[in-house]
Amino acid sequence: MEQPLKTLTAKDLEARRQSGDALWLLDVREPHEFAYCHISGSINIPMNTIPSRLSEIDVNAAIVTICHHGIRSAAVAHFLIAQGVTEVINLEGGVDAFARDIDPTMGRY
DSSP: OOOOOEEEOHHHHHHHHHTTOOEEEEEOSOHHHHHHOOOTTOEEOOGGGTGGGGGGSOTTSEEEEEOSSSHHHHHHHHHHHHTTOOOEEEETTHHHHHHHHTOTTSOOO
16 A cells, blocks of 8 residues: 655755755756756756656655646656655645745746
């Protein structure tokens, strides 16, 4: 039976980043979306390229999946879990929530 997907809020993510938690931030949006705005330190691997680029992802790290609102990243999180990745967490509300709650200077769309 599949475990429920772990999630965290933008505030929780920022608290973990500030405390020095080693998180692998995986932004699964398209390159033009990533170029417009992204969370510093995140790595852009678009959703449709994840299966062919799996070797680029640090599957031994705590991975936080990120998209615009949290829907695409949730799908990627489920995919990674199905591939045997053990620590996957989806960012609730995506970069939009991060811009709203943490970094108001960040572009929103």
